[in-house]
Amino acid sequence: MNKMVLMFSRSDVLNKKIPNDLLGVYYFLNHQDNILYIGKSVDVRKRISQHLAKGRKRLVNTFHKLKVKKLHSELESLLFESQEIKKYRPIFNRRLRRYKSHISLLTSKDPRGYHFYKLADDVNEQLLISFFSKRDAKKFILNLTQKHNLCEKINGLDKSPKSCFQYHLRNCNGACVGLEDKTKYNLRFKESFENILLYPNDCKLVFVNSKTYVIIKNNKVCEFGVEPISKWVIKYPSRDEIRIINTFKNRLGERVKQIKL
Template identity: 30%
Template sequence: MYAIVDIETTGHSSKITEISIFIHNGKKVIGEFTTLVNPQCNIPPFITNLTGINNQMVANAPKFYEIAKEVEEITKDTIFVAHNVNFDYNIIQQEFKDLGFSFKRKKLCTVRLSRKLLPGLKSYSLGALCSSQNIVIKDRHRAKGDAEATTILFKKLLDLDEDNAVFSTFLNSRSKQATLPPMLPKKVFDALPTSTGIYYFKNTKDEIIYVGKANNIKQRVLSHFYDKSKKEVTMCLETSNITFEETGNELVALLLESSEIKKRYPKFNRAQRRTNESIGLFSYEDRNGIIHLASNKLKLITNPIQKFYTETECRLFLEKLCENFELCPKYCHLQSNVSSCFHYQIKQCKGVCRDEEEISTYNKRVIEAINSVKFKSKNFVIKETGRTKKETAYVLVLNGIYKGFGFAENKQKLQSAKDYLNIISPQKDNSDVHRILKPFINHKEATIKYFENEINVDTFELFPNLF
């Protein structure tokens, strides 16, 4: 027995506004339940434009808790069927969860079934499939109209699967078919490695919509499919292909992920998408000998201590630095037009602004704060495991600037700046890279070599022997 379901929702808040369920015994429809639902929240205008359902229409409709029992009973002992099944199933499951109940059914997706039984089509959207199969959708983007069309499509798919082999495979509890995004071929997922690297989610236009990093690519990708958040569900519904790049170690994976996000600007990556840093943190000494920490536009600073994308980001960082090293907010330019800072009263400033602390003692903490931000040395190479046992990965920093990463065979001898620059993939230096590198540099087990002398990259002055 099958319950063929379609719902309409409020969009971002994902509350149901209409639900339609057709009960099918494999030969014909034997039951139906359709109703508008009061979502108890506003329906956005763009949703009304799409579905035709507005706030007035659902004002007197039953709330979900009033129909929950009927939904539970009519779908009991059935297989839950829908076009993009995870979307409808997850939202209904969440509605039950909000009421304190569980909702679990076996699932079948008509998109995935169609890809298997009707291969080679340009699109597997409900509209495109119905058009290719001469199915008329009487009321598009309304729950009953779409559910009825899905029911007709489902019966055609049942008839095409004469020996029930495809349906049985999709219903196999060990199969991940129902978990995978509807547009993603199973062979693509099966080809993913369990190694460390980055992966790309792509849509039907072959556009990269998400870049991720993982110590186990296959396992991490699978976790996206089980995630019930709105962002993850939407992203997975758009995913039709996944590619990957192995890195051999986590550090290179993090660096490559950051670089690719800034280069590709994927729509579902929020972190690290910014590309142009505009604010710089710097220090100067006033006439009294007190070292100040301040910020300004990056183009006005010659040697910034740290770079930031926004003034807010810089201020938050400076506040944290001030707190960790007990610095005076007045001399960190966090409090202006004051004779002495407010933090002295709550014992977070030792009183340099009131002449109660020696300037030399205060300056020592400022220098410690500055050194905590900077690399211990301007020139170093980090050695990491490669993609195979026969190679090693290297991350290179020269004159305090991140140059990139690369791989070299273990037997290859690398001794000069030119040697390392020749094997690396050049990358851009930014504050996100410094944030990534810091924990690895400070890790006890990191294989790293520091060099104190300035390196002239243009003339390729030789490093001392490395490793």
């Protein structure tokens, strides 16, 4: 068997014989080697222990063995997992997707013409970033608001009835009370929006610390890997790949080098 693929019996899993610090994508298999569930982790042993402790009982009771595909970085694992789920469509991944809650970051415009960020409780196909909790999402909006001198009230972070608290501290230009020209405000909003999302076309992105790369053509990821040791071709393209990259980039803030192709 490929040295990058490890197999563990049900007994191995229950007796915690999975090695420490194992990064990659894992597969719960039944007696017929059909894939029940696909997941990924930077620490597979720890993640499997969580499945056993508080996972879905039917999955835990049904699996016969565990397969682990060793990979080299978190982003590589995220993209590889996404492709494998699309390829095999495991039954427990489909069921969990119905209940898994994500917080989506959307944009809108108020009646006065000021653009703002808002949150929704599901993943909208048109957006490129999502969060697992409202706390993380609001923290992200706050960082954008402060970095680009936007208004906390307009972005839904300040519930004051009139001007926001930052306006009294002279940190807000008064958009909340209509004092700032909306054109100037919306230009800064546009800058903040472009800071979140990648709109690459025909380029290679390299995440410097992990040496993970992705190649994007026509605004879709077509290849990814870790230089110089792995290379994967995207066979099931969708918006998911760009969303994964943007969420990863904004969560960890890893330096990204962009190379025009």
